[in-house]
Every structure is written in structure tokens, then in C-alpha cells.
Amino acid sequence: MVAFNKFFAGALFLAIVYVSSGLAAPWPASLKHATNRLRIAGRGLQLNTFHPESTYQTFWEGIEHPLRKRAEASIEDRALAFIQAHLDVPADAVSFKCDYGIPVTNALTNVAFNKDDKLLRANQYAFSSFPGSFAHMSLANVASSTPTVFLEDAIASAEQTIDGTFNEHPPTLEFLALEVGSVRLTHVMQIQNAETNAWLEAFVDAHTGDVLSLTDFVTKTSYLLLPTQKEILTPEFQTLFDPQPTLGAFPDGWHSDGTTTTMATGGNNGISFKGAQTATTAQSAAGLVFKYPQSATTAPTTTANINAARVNAFHIVNSYGFTKAAFNFQNNNFGKGGARNDRITISVQNSAGIDNTDFSTPPDGQSGAMRMFLPSAMVLSRTISSYENTRGITNRMTGGRTDRCLKTTEAGRKSDAMADWNEKTTSAVPDYVLGQDVINDPASIRSHPYSTSATVNPLLYSSLRTPTEVHDIGEVWANILHNVYATLVTAHGLSTTAGTNPAGNEGNIVFLRLFIDALALQPCNPPFLTARTAWIQADTNRYAGANTCALLRAFASRGLGTAAANHCCARPLAAVVQGMHV
Incomplete structure (x- = not known):
């Protein structure tokens, strides 16, 4: 407990340094x-x-760390040595969790190294951005580490409060930092409700039995829908011949999990079905041929359209992925890290809802679950499938495998940028209307098209002062990234084979690499400013800062410049630009 309190003392010091650098009341x-x-x-x-x-501390080109000269030191040893030295805590005050960070209570401390074994960045949690909240922090504010509420009683409390059932996933005992400055001991368990599709992680006070916090594994989509007029099939159907070998990440192809090969829409990365997981779509001809054209003149639930939906969703899930060590969704990881047996389950035309979608991202080792609800008029949507799949990627890669790290209102940004990226076929960057294959409307399912024109889309960083809903805030970030994409493609051009060959330096490849790299570099629940810094750090690491000036201009074009702060108030951000060659 003494070591635990000593960590808080270090965290308090950093908190004071951070909040005293320009924030002023009223908040x-x-x-x-x-x-x-x-x-x-x-x-x-x-x-x-x-x-x-x-x-959030960034070191751009990297700095030395205590064990850099020791070739035999593991990434675990290097991370622990840095944290111990940086926070001045004893070795037993921290423990190693995974290759993406070291958890402390409900705050995950992350460190990142580059290929030269230099430290790139580190973050630690100050538990509050408001001065004074730790004025009375002492051992008395940290709950006893011995529970007085039995686990069975805590589960019963969560089931009653949340209206669900414990799903038997192994519960844990964890400390939880509260906004008032105290730290509570909690039983942590997963509660599900099949009827409502609730899938929550509950933090139950191990001394009072009260539910103190929740992690919602289901990321729901919210659409601004107008009356449906007609289906727009853009782009038109095309036949892709054997896309799987060109991607290089699947030793046995899309239809094998390393031990079993199927001739249907099921494999190592995902399984696409309607109703039961056995209701997949089989090959239409020998040799893994899946040619099932969509029928726009018949109901969505006809056999032809169900098969088309399953095949397209299966293709989307296999087209976007990330590495095993970064906690991807796969049944067989081929000994390359991460937990197994968690391929994505893709339920198409799910009867639990109408004209909507959601994606559930439990921790690594449990399958991600995509549900494409029963359509009233639309048949399938590749952009929405891409959007939902990206939710799983962003949730797993940010903070490391827990799905606890994109949960604040500002961090819970949507994945429109990936769908936007996927639609581009030329170096032109026209306005992007999300979901043209969903509804025929100039703004589609968002309030504005994504655009480089401030007239077409007026959303700025300062727009965050008004909305309070996570999807509205997400539109601001997606529009900023649309402008970042336009800047990079204008500078470097576009690769037409980026989906199968990421080796080039064209603008769309640079954008996607920075998009993915920044996920691993950013801390848990990053606000816009921190997420921007992660993009700059990613460019410094991968491209030696070649795009830093262009990136800064693109972010600044939407109000997220180097002097931006708190959605409105300018303040110097020397830490942001220190080390940048601009």
C-alpha cells in the first residue's frame, strides 16, 4: 500500500504541472x-x-532508456525500468501487462519504443484534470485491498442493477480511481442481456456492493435518417479474383483457421452468417468462388440478397486487419502473440433491430461481434460494414486489448475515416457523403458531407463546445481527418493498390499507416489534442517527420492548431512543438 500511495504522489506532481500550464477557471x-x-x-x-x-509525453526521435545498452533485455524489462526510473517507484510498485502498456488501477500507463530501441513516448494518469482533487490524497483515500463483499454478492448486485446475467468470463479484482480523488477496490465482471444485446463490464465496489462504473463493449451506431427513397449501388458490383494471397497476412488463406478449411463464409478472421453461425454462404462454384449478385428489385430477405450480404461482409472483415501482437481478431495466431479464439462473428440481417448496426469489442481472447440489423429497404452497405469493423480495430489497438480506452465522450470518436479512405479511387478528394449505399440524401447519415470546404462542412475543433453527444463530436474528428487525407494525397498522390500493397509512399498509404500507428501511440481515452500529437509522433517515427508540417497545417485548418486548447482558449503548447522541425 505504501508503494501504491507513492505512485499517487508522483501522479499528483505531474497533474499539477499539467493543469498549471494555461488552464483557467471557469472550466x-x-x-x-x-x-x-x-x-x-x-x-x-x-x-x-x-x-x-x-x-502525454512525446520524445519524437526517441531518447535513451536505462536498459538500451543491454541487448538481452526484453521489452517487458525495458518498459518496467523506464517507469520505475521515471516515477521514482520501487520495482514491486508496477507490473507488466502486455506489449502495449502497464496498467495501474483503471489507468493504463503506456510506453512505446522505436526500431532503434529508443523511447518514443510515455503517458501516465493524473486521475483528475482539476486542481485540488488530490489535496487530501492519503492512505485513507485508498480502499483496503481485502474485499468485504463476496464476489457472488457483487455479481448479484450487478445483475440486478444492470438487468443482465453474468457470462462466466473470469472476474477480476481491481482498483478504480474516482473523480473525487479516492480509489476504490472493485470486483470486475461481464454482464450480458441477450434480449437487449447489452454487454457490459461492471465495476462493483468490493466494500459496499454498489456499481461504480461500466464499460460498454457494444458501440452503437446513431443515424440521422430521412425517409428512404431508393437504393444507390455505388460502386457497382465487381468480381475480385483471389484477393487473399496478395495480402500476405494469412498463411492458409481466408477460409482456414490454421487447422480447419471451409468452403463457406467462415475462416480465421471472421464468420458471416444469418441467424445461427451454421447459416453461412457456401461457395457458388468449386475453387472458393462466391458470386452472388445483389437483387435490387427483390426484398432484402430473399436468398440472393442474404448471400450477397454475407459474402460482402465477410470480404470487408478479411480486408482490414492488424497484427497478432496488437490484439487482433483471429482464431489461430500462429504463435505470433495475442490471445486466440476471437474471430469476428458477423450477423447479417439480424432481427434484433431495423436499419442500424453495432459492434461489440470485448477484451482480447473474446470474439468481436458485428451485427448488421434487418434492413427495411437497403440491402447491404460496404461503407457501414467497413465503419463497424474499424470500431473493433480502434478499440483493440488503443490502450491495449481491454476495450476500456475509447470511452469518454471526446475519445469515443467514430470510424468514418476508414470508410472515407476505402471509397477513394483517384487522387481527387471530393466531398464524402457517408452511406450513399444506405440512403439517397445530400448529407446522408451525418449532419454534413466531409469536405475541405468550410462552406460545405463548417465543423471545427471549437465546435466541441456545443455538442454533448458522442456521435456529433465524432463528426468533427472525422472531418479533420478528411482534411488530413486530402493534404497527404495532394502532396504524394494516390496508390490504386493500397488495399493489397502497403509498401508505397503515396498519400493514401501514408494516411492509413499513420492512422494505425497513432492508435498504438495514443494513450487511453485521448482528447483531440493528444490524438493529434500521436499522429505527429507516428510520422516522426515512420517517416522521420517528413509530413509534420503538412499534418500541422491540415489539423490547424480545422482549428486544431498548436495554440488550440479546451475547444476554445489559446495557450502556448511548447511541449507539442518541441523537437519538431517546422
Whole structure:
């Protein structure tokens, strides 16, 4: 407990340094976007969940660390040595969790190294961005590490409060930092409700039995829908011949999990079905041929359209992926790291809803679950499938395998940027209307098209002062990334084979590499400013900062410049530009 308290002392010091660098009362209401999010679950339960704000230190080209000269030192040893030295804590005060960070209570401390074994960045959690909240931090504010509420009683409390059932996933005992500055001991378990599709991680006070916080593994889509007019099939169907070998990441192809090969829409990375997981689509001809044209003149539930939906969803899930060590979704990881047996389950035309989608991302080792609900008029949507699949990627890669790290209102940004990227076939960057294959409307399912024109899309970083809903805030980030993409493609051109050959330096390849790299570099629940810094760090690491100036201009074009702060108020950000060659 003494070591635990000593860590808090270090965290408090960093918190004071951070918040004293320009923040001034009164606090903007939108500042809560970075640390809080309202959760509604079960029988009307409303919890304002708290996610500690982090200090985020970047070292650009990298700095030395205590074990750099020791070739035999593992990444675990190097990470632990740095944290111990940086926070001045004893060796037993921290423990190693995974290759993406070291967890401390409900705050995950991340460190990253580059290929030269130099430290790129580190973050730690200060538990509050408001001065004074740790004024009375002492051992008395840290709950006893011995539970007085039995696990069985804690599970019963969670089931009753959330209106669900414990799913038998192994529960844990963890400390949870609260906004008021205290730290509570909690039983942590997963609660599900098949009827409502609730899938929550509950933090139950191990001394009172109260539900203190929730992690929602289901990321729901919210659409601004107008009356459906007609289906738009853009782009038209085309036959892709044997796409799997060109991607290089699948030793036995898309239809094998390393031990079993199928001739249907099921394999190592995902299984696409309707109803039961046995209801897949089989090959239409020998040799893994899946030619099932969509029929726009018949109902979505006809056999032809169900097969088309299953085949297209299966293709999308296999087209986008990430590495085993970064906690991807695969049944067989071929001994390359991460947990096994967690391929994505893709339920097409799911009867639990109408004209909507969701994606559930439990921790590594449990399958991600994509549900494409029953359509009233649309048949299938490749952009929406791409969008949902990207949710799984972003949730797994940010913070490391827990799905606890994109949960604040500001960090819970959507994945429109990947769907936007996927639609581009030339170096031109026209306005992007998300979901043209869903509804025929100039703005489609978002409030504005994504655009480089401030007239077409006026959303800026300062727009975050007004909205409080996570999807509205997400549109601001997606539009910023649309402008980043346009800047990079204008500078470097476009590769027409980026989906199968990521080796080039064209703008769309650079964008996607930075998009993925930044996920691993950013801390848990990053606000916009921190996410921007992760992009700059990613460019410094992969491209030696060649795109830094262009990136900074693109972010600044939408109000996220180097002097931006708190959605409105300018302040010097020397730490952001220190080391940048601009």
C-alpha cells in the first residue's frame, strides 16, 4: 500500500504541472468530454463514468532508456525500468501487462519504443484534470485491498442493477480511481442481456456492493435518417479474383483457421452468417468462388440478397486487419502473440433491430461481434460494414486489448475515416457523403458531407463546445481527418493498390499507416489534442517527420492548431512543438 500511495504522489506532481500550464477557471463545460461519459443501462441506471486524464509525453526521435545498452533485455524489462526510473517507484510498485502498456488501477500507463530501441513516448494518469482533487490524497483515500463483499454478492448486485446475467468470463479484482480523488477496490465482471444485446463490464465496489462504473463493449451506431427513397449501388458490383494471397497476412488463406478449411463464409478472421453461425454462404462454384449478385428489385430477405450480404461482409472483415501482437481478431495466431479464439462473428440481417448496426469489442481472447440489423429497404452497405469493423480495430489497438480506452465522450470518436479512405479511387478528394449505399440524401447519415470546404462542412475543433453527444463530436474528428487525407494525397498522390500493397509512399498509404500507428501511440481515452500529437509522433517515427508540417497545417485548418486548447482558449503548447522541425 505504501508503494501504491507513492505512485499517487508522483501522479499528483505531474497533474499539477499539467493543469498549471494555461488552464483557467471557469472550466469550459466541454472539458468534461475528455474525462467523462454518461452511461445508461439496465433498469434506468445512469452513471457518469470517469476516465482519468493522462499526461502525454512525446520524445519524437526517441531518447535513451536505462536498459538500451543491454541487448538481452526484453521489452517487458525495458518498459518496467523506464517507469520505475521515471516515477521514482520501487520495482514491486508496477507490473507488466502486455506489449502495449502497464496498467495501474483503471489507468493504463503506456510506453512505446522505436526500431532503434529508443523511447518514443510515455503517458501516465493524473486521475483528475482539476486542481485540488488530490489535496487530501492519503492512505485513507485508498480502499483496503481485502474485499468485504463476496464476489457472488457483487455479481448479484450487478445483475440486478444492470438487468443482465453474468457470462462466466473470469472476474477480476481491481482498483478504480474516482473523480473525487479516492480509489476504490472493485470486483470486475461481464454482464450480458441477450434480449437487449447489452454487454457490459461492471465495476462493483468490493466494500459496499454498489456499481461504480461500466464499460460498454457494444458501440452503437446513431443515424440521422430521412425517409428512404431508393437504393444507390455505388460502386457497382465487381468480381475480385483471389484477393487473399496478395495480402500476405494469412498463411492458409481466408477460409482456414490454421487447422480447419471451409468452403463457406467462415475462416480465421471472421464468420458471416444469418441467424445461427451454421447459416453461412457456401461457395457458388468449386475453387472458393462466391458470386452472388445483389437483387435490387427483390426484398432484402430473399436468398440472393442474404448471400450477397454475407459474402460482402465477410470480404470487408478479411480486408482490414492488424497484427497478432496488437490484439487482433483471429482464431489461430500462429504463435505470433495475442490471445486466440476471437474471430469476428458477423450477423447479417439480424432481427434484433431495423436499419442500424453495432459492434461489440470485448477484451482480447473474446470474439468481436458485428451485427448488421434487418434492413427495411437497403440491402447491404460496404461503407457501414467497413465503419463497424474499424470500431473493433480502434478499440483493440488503443490502450491495449481491454476495450476500456475509447470511452469518454471526446475519445469515443467514430470510424468514418476508414470508410472515407476505402471509397477513394483517384487522387481527387471530393466531398464524402457517408452511406450513399444506405440512403439517397445530400448529407446522408451525418449532419454534413466531409469536405475541405468550410462552406460545405463548417465543423471545427471549437465546435466541441456545443455538442454533448458522442456521435456529433465524432463528426468533427472525422472531418479533420478528411482534411488530413486530402493534404497527404495532394502532396504524394494516390496508390490504386493500397488495399493489397502497403509498401508505397503515396498519400493514401501514408494516411492509413499513420492512422494505425497513432492508435498504438495514443494513450487511453485521448482528447483531440493528444490524438493529434500521436499522429505527429507516428510520422516522426515512420517517416522521420517528413509530413509534420503538412499534418500541422491540415489539423490547424480545422482549428486544431498548436495554440488550440479546451475547444476554445489559446495557450502556448511548447511541449507539442518541441523537437519538431517546422
